Amino acid sequence: MDAFYASVEALDDPGLAGRPVIVGGTARRGVVASCSYEARAFGVRSAMPTGQARRLCPDAVFIPGRYSRYAEVSGRMHEVFQRFTPLVEAISLDEAYLDVSGAVRLFGPPGEIGAAIRRAVRDELGLDCSVGASAVKFVAKLASEAAKPAAAPTGRVEGRGVVVIEPGTELEFLHPLPLEALWGVGPASARRLHRLGLSSVGDLARVPPATLVSALGRAAGEHLARLARGEDDRRVVADREPKSISHEETYAHDRFDREGLGTEALRMADSVASRLRRAGLAGRTVTLKVRYADFTTITRSSTGLSPTDQAADIALIARGLLAGVDLGPGVRLLGVGVSNLAPRAEGRPPEQLSLLAPGAAAPAGPGDGGRAPDRLGVIDAIRARFGPDALGPAALVEPGRGLRLKSPGDTQWGPRGDGAGGRRA
DNA sequence: TCTGGGGTCCTATTCCTA
């Protein structure tokens, strides 16, 4: 999708059309998540600190972002894709790979399918998308980049919409591109490759793979050598299972209060547990992430014997890990994640050996025998109906302010604008 | 007012066990 979040905002508020729109964290320490092409004309880019974006384009409309709305539009987009092929691999809310090799007889060659998808998305969602087509997965991705509109100093310049790279012409397309265009080449790898005098994908194809391996390590080097030759045998995989689920937040001000951060860990554990249950998953490894004021980041993890999807278990481990962490330098970000995931056994409550006594998270109701899963089902049902703030651990209730829970994505792009964050203890 | 959040994958190191 083109400038997805900003385009959705313009869709819902037609007054924004044609104006510089910047979606992201609007508070201190926020970043740009998406911006319209009119904003890009001022040099604004995604992942840029919001403050910098404000200096570059002070007249832009700044919008905090509504993750749940974008997810909803993304869902409708996938319904469109499904009409063309069941083989849809979501990369993110706004990007997906489609394997249309089985759809050619029905819908025509890839270029025509791409055009039809664009029309359908335009007609039914009112949004623009760009399509790249190729027999090679990562080439299709790069072709979609080539199909996108561009930002010129004068504003938005229309793109080609659909770019098809015919079989046999992949190298012709790839080799002039800068090596940063390749998936997996970020700033660190680009620096190393530039030091070797390499700057284009063609340069990568001309050096022996061993040169790339010595510069980037075995996996990355060999992978890059293959990409530079236009080789990529990865298939489109529909319905990928997640491998980890996490929740992290940056605070507007650095925090030093161990007790307050412990409560934060509980809140995040509760959010992660809730999402695990919704996905029908449970995990064995709990990871605590701490980013200090100077941006150095550490993680501490612990693996249990059996998987859990319960907030109390996750919180207990996370807070145990937190106890071993030095808070001296000041904490700007805290995160809690769960990995080593496995599907929760169907039709049977998750009978893992709880690290807490049954009912430790909340008293068991009469007649439920203290079985946490029934209680959790009720908690999830209440939240689904009345919102995430409807119910939660008592420790998260702030006197006079009620429960301080948040929907996933509420703080997607930086701290909230209400000055949330701890005081220096 | 520099640097979000949710992920994946890879590598190096450490620890445990046979």
Next chain:
DNA sequence: TCTGTAGGAATAGGACCC
């Protein structure tokens, strides 16, 4: 029983993606 070693799992950190 002690020691060295090899391999696997766990752990930690980093690069990268959208």
